[in-house]
Amino acid sequence: MSEDKLKLLSCHFTWDLQKEDADLNFLEVKIRERLAVKCEYEGNLKQREFNFLAFIKHLQGFDDEALKTLQLAKKEHPDDDGSVIVTYGNLAWVHSLMGSVTKAETYIEKVNEILRAFPAPSPAELHREVQSEKAWLLLKFSRKTYVRAKESFLEALQKEPDDKEWNTGFAFSLFRLEGLKIGQYKRVQFEESPAVLQLKKALNLDPDNAMIHVYLGFKCYKNTKTLNNAEAWQYMTQALAMAPDNLSVVLRVAKFMKKEQCYDKSLKVLLEMLKIAPDSSRLHHEIANNYRWKAMQMNDTHNPELLGLCIQHLEKGASLNPGYIYPQLELAQRYAERKQMAKAEQKFTELFALPDLKPADRQAWHRMYGDFKQYRWGSEKAAVEHYKQGMMLGRVSTEWITCRNRLRKILQNDRRDTYGIRTFFHSFRTENKDD
Incomplete structure (x- = not known):
């Protein structure tokens, strides 16, 4: 079967999602936990959860599990309409990857039949259900896909400016992107926040959406124009009552x-x-x-x-x-x-020995093990070595700042610089001018 046919499908496999950009384990846990909660999913949300989980299993190298999960997605919506375009596209890809060419071609034809029966407004546009699933997936997958999510929702808004879903998705995208700036110590002020304006617009269109209340509550939190967080509490209390x-x-x-x-x-x-x-x-x-x-x-x-x-x-x-x-x-x-x-030492040892430990996790390990050595064993020398190791991993998490601050504190109490911290800082700045 020609790979070109598969590339024409609009689904998780053609949306340029890189496994290196996401924490696949954490994404899987979040999806499974949501699915385990016995509450009703509106529309096709449960089908989408299974689609996302299946793609994660594929990225993890388990196409057999991906196929089983896609079958669950298919059961959630057995009708051949626009809601299953993405599911069928994913099924075509997984069957092809597993060598089932005939089944893959069957699902490709199913997609084409649906598109003929339920065409998009124009050949250049995605079917609404596909556009929706893609945009929300980009928002969930990784911080590196937040901008693409924002652009996807914005593109839809330009055609339907008062659409409830598009306004909500655009608001959530802006909130997430501003959250990244907060992580970089560049907090966006409440009064200057595009996310706040968009969240309020979304709330007017969808007043029963609990998550909009939650996000507005966080944006109100520590608002410089107020003396307390009464408004934030009001949003949060309302969200909890609603969901x-x-x-x-x-x-x-x-x-x-x-x-x-x-x-x-x-x-x-x-x-x-x-x-x-x-x-x-x-x-x-x-x-x-x-x-x-x-x-x-x-x-x-x-x-x-x-x-x-x-x-x-x-x-x-x-x-x-x-x-x-x-x-x-x-x-x-x-x-x-x-x-x-x-018991503590054993746990630290077990964790450090885990295969494929991510740089952020390794940095957290060095910081916390350094604290363990310094504050529990009184070994300042060992602690300094681990704080240095943590810093040398770069700014992969906020633990970099903590490691640096720990070293600065030790240096303040050690004028002789017994552990060569000044030299380390100097060499570190030389090698990492952007830091």
Whole structure:
């Protein structure tokens, strides 16, 4: 079969999505957790989730699992209309990759039949259902595809300026892109934020969308024109009332409450959600964080009860998602706080030995292991070496800043510069002028 026929299909395999740009394990976990929550998916959202999951399995090298997942997507919408164009395109690709040429050609013909029966407004345009699935996928896949998502929604808006979905998607794209600037310490002010204006427009068109309320709540948070976060709380409370069983909404509202240091409120929301989604590793991680911060708020970080609950949820989260490293690094630190030093050391050793550890995870490992060496074993020399190793990985995460600050603090207390930190900083600046 000619590969040109496959390339003409509009589906995940032709949308230029690179596996190096995404955290495939985390994406898979998020999708599976959403699917596990027993709430209704509107329209074809569940079919889209299966399509996305199937593509992730393909990128991970498991085309047999991808095919099984696409069959689930097909069952979600058995009718041959515009809603299955992407699903059939994905099926054609996977069958072709697995050597089933006849089946691949069958699905290609199915797509062509649907396009003849339900044509797009013009040959240059995507069918609406395809445009929608592509745009939302770009928004979910990776921060590197946020700009393409924004452009896709904007292109659709130019044809339908008052469309509810396109306005919402465009607003979410702007919110995500401004979030990247926040990560670079360039916070976009509320009054100057294009995302805020677009979110408010989207809310007028779709007032029942809980996630719009959540995003507006975050944009209101610490607004320089207000003395408190009353407006942010109003948005968040409304979102929670509208979607109390939506895992994504609940996690974000709980994180806002944590930022406000309302740990008991956050825990109440999270523990209620845990009854609905007991196997969500993200929920367990967030619950553990709240117990940790609550103990710190009480000036009692070694509180046996809270520390025990924190460890319990970190361990559960680790068992549910062993591929997510950061919570397990926190678990090693909590073991150390409980004076279980051998257990902590073992956990650190196990994590560092994992194959294909991402640079950001490796950087976090060096920072946290450095803290372990400095604050638990009193080995400043070993800590310095790990902070240096962390910095040498580059600005792959915010841990780079933490490693640098740790070294600066040690240097302030060590005028003789016993560990050659000044020399390290100088050589580092020379080699990395952009940093």
